[in-house]
Amino acid sequence: MTSQTAQDPQVQSLGSLNRQMIVILDFGSQYSELIARRIRETQVYSEVLSYRTSVEQLKQLNPKGIILSGGPNSVYDQNAPHCDPEIWQLGIPVLGVCYGMQLMVQQLGGQVVRAERAEYGKASILIDDPTDLLTNVEDGSTMWMSHGDACESLPEGFEILAHTENTPCAAIADHERKLYGVQFHPEVVHSVGGLALIRNFVYHICRCEPTWTTEAFVEESIREIRAKVGDKRVLLALSGGVDSSTLAFLLHKAIGDQLTCMFIDQGFMRKDEPETLVEIFRDQFHIPVVHVKARDRFLAIIDGITDPEEKRKRIGHEFIRVFEEESKRLGPFDYLAQGTLYPDVIESADTNVDPQTGERVAVKIKSHHNVGGLPKDLRFKLVEPLRKLFKDEVRKLGRSIGLPEEIVQRHPFPGPGLAIRILGEVTDERLDILREADFIVRQEIKERGIYHDFWQAFAVLLPIRSVGVMGDQRTYAYPIVLRLVSSEDGMTADWSRVSYDLLEAISNRIVNEVRGVNRVVYDVTSKPPGTIEWE
Known part of the structure; x- marks a missing residue:
């Protein structure tokens, strides 16, 4: 991901709408955008900027808080990305997430080393200090881990807020300077209590108000x-x-x-x-x-x-x-x-x-x-x-x-439209067939009140013909593929486990009402390895 810096006048203009905001400095994490979304969910404005953003640029934006994202590097790598070290002197609350926490520890005099055991996936955090950052976060909550490094020693003034079985420093704080770090990812949906932690940082520590409406x-x-x-x-x-x-x-x-x-x-x-x-x-x-x-x-x-x-x-x-x-x-x-x-x-x-x-x-x-x-x-x-x-x-x-x-609530629809839901050559006949079949799919799920249960639900026409029997006569017609998927953002998707009754109703209507179709099949492929669209 390439983030724009505050030198870009368009990025600067984003802050003009509401001066109460949280800035996320991006160190290449796949979750940086998700952190911003989670903050927006608390009705507080947020921006994602490059880790190269200087202290002077940050002063112009005047954020109420700063979050340092995760990232794929180790802080001790030769070319590891570093933020402006004067950030720690701004007097603005900072929350470091994963790599961001390790960078905070390193730049302030602590030590980060390769962990004896890497930690990926779910882990239970055991809370040592249930106040401040971890208020209302239940002891033993599941949090999402993704790290191979660990903090061996903390900078002066820091204390441990939480640990896991494998990570002694799962959450840390310097309360006086309002500097905080977590080794897990509170922004992902797998982290139970993650949003509560973010709300604690945004509202109680940064003193933001819910003005992003x-x-x-x-x-x-x-x-x-x-x-x-x-x-x-x-x-x-x-x-x-x-x-x-x-x-x-x-x-x-x-x-x-x-x-x-x-x-x-x-x-x-x-x-x-x-x-x-x-x-x-x-x-x-x-x-x-x-x-x-x-x-x-x-x-x-x-x-x-x-x-x-x-x-x-x-x-x-x-x-x-x-x-x-x-x-x-x-x-x-x-x-x-x-x-x-x-x-x-x-x-x-x-x-x-x-x-x-x-x-x-x-x-x-x-x-x-x-x-x-x-x-x-x-x-x-x-x-x-x-x-x-x-x-x-x-x-x-x-x-x-x-x-x-x-x-x-319209489902996403590709720019080239039905032209890429007809595999192979696009003709008037194939467009007419697909329009009618697709209409039946959408009509059936709308009448059942389940249209919004799917990220996308549509029909695909394959450029082949197969043998069938209709009215005691042999047919040689097209197959229609049904594609119904669930997703949160379209980046990944899973095929929807719909009822046989729904599939039967759609199939019966298509083969009876759409001339040129004698077979209906259901796509049970997730993304990845497949894609949502067929072309």
């Missing part, structure tokens, strides 16, 4: 949008997903008809989705939407193409061409609205800054929004109001500003 975000965002845009026009590429839809509602609330949404219908949407989307935005909420019907263009560009990456590439490039043509026809526009989320900010250091204005300018829209890269001569200044938010926060925001629940 949806209402406060909406008010501040509207002020910022109006101040930035003025009386200029804004263009938004609307996909129908929760990110772009929430952004459309927020922008319209801020600037009204200065916003124009462009919905490019490439012909690969699910049944009735284009019409429903346009009706919701244009007719129900009076948000200007230009409906670009480009189905024939997209079908032609992937005619005969079977390689999935080539399909994605061609669809993305054609989207750019259509977007460019339509934006010039509708323009001029000064701003391009983009649904960048905070994970994009954390994981990408690719920032393009106009040397004259100091503003970020768009040279591409992210591929997960259907666009592979805008031409360099098509320059907009960016409006990215959601770049402070995680996905779950976007859903809360969308719900709070009136976004219909059917969009708020």
